[in-house]
Amino acid sequence: MVGNTDKPAERYPLELDVAFKKSYSRENSDGTLKNVSLTGAFLENSNIDLESRDKITLTLNLSGRERLLSATVVWKNQRGCGIQFSPFNNKDIQIVDDLIYFLESKRETRKDVLDNIFKKVS
Numbered sequence: 285m286v287g288n289t290d291k292p293a294e295r296y297p298l299e300l301d302v303a304f305k306k307s308y309s310r311e312n313s314d315g316t317l318k319n320v321s322l323t324g325a326f327l328e329n330s331n332i333d334l335e336s337r338d339k340i341t342l343t344l345n346l347s348g349r350e351r352l353l354s355a356t357v358v359w360k361n362q363r364g365c366g367i368q369f370s371p372f373n374n375k376d377i378q379i380v381d382d383l384i385y386f387l388e389s390k391r392e393t394r395k396d397v398l399d400n401i402f403k404k405v406s
Contacts, residue, residue, distance in 0.1 A: 305341055307340065355369050
């Protein structure tokens with residue numbers, strides 16, 4: 285990452301259902317990705333077996349396409365865990381970047397719609 289490493293990456297609100305599993309596991313668990321950034325996200329889940337430093341693989345369904353993304357658990361609490369993405373190549377980075385771009389576009393569209401409504405009302 286380029287830039288000031290002391291400042292956390294900007295977070296974007298999100299509610300995306302995902303499947304995930306520990307790197308050595310065969311069984312998927314379900315969770316929800318929340319507040320995503322270029323470097324990581326909060327994974328809300330009820331899997332109490334996850335521990336800090338566990339390597340996981342996320343399965344995301346974006347625009348009808350299944351994407352796999354690797355991550356490492358950084359911390360956990362009763363609601364879920366903080367994960368740090370572990371991109372292997374530029375394609376992995378592009379998946380997260382595309383997701384954030386989609387979220388930003390959606391947020392701007394909602395803002396434009398609200399602005400138009402407020403203009404008509406006033």
